[in-house]
Amino acid sequence: MIDWVPVIFVAFKVLILATCMFFAVKWHYDQGNKGADRRTVLRAGGKVAGIFMLAILGLGLATFGLASMLGMDLRLP
Template sequence: MDWVPIVFITFKVAVFGTCMFFAIKWHYDQGKKKGKVKRAALRGSSLLAAALVLGIVIVGIITVVLMSPLDMSLP
């Protein structure tokens, strides 16, 4: 039973590593093809990253607001 986490973590690292390699390669190849699309892709990805950070902040604020009536405090 001790071998299960080792096998699963190794498999997960291998799969994610392979996927990241091909994703980076695909994006690099796409950037070589079209220079103008690169700027639009950068703008879109930065907008998506900003939306993600805003969502995380909103969820954090909602969590703190909902915890205060329960007399629970953050550690």
């Protein structure tokens, strides 16, 4: 039984990723057919990029905070 656990998890992961990629491509294709103006698309892209950068910064700060709270050595060699 234990030998099948990784096989089942990998198959599930591939199935979920394939489904998500299908719907992502379909959504982008449908958005391209709407004919949204360039300014709106650039504004939305800027917002997504800004939110992504804030999320990366927050995750980094949370990681370093947790690591220092656990007493890990964070100094570079």
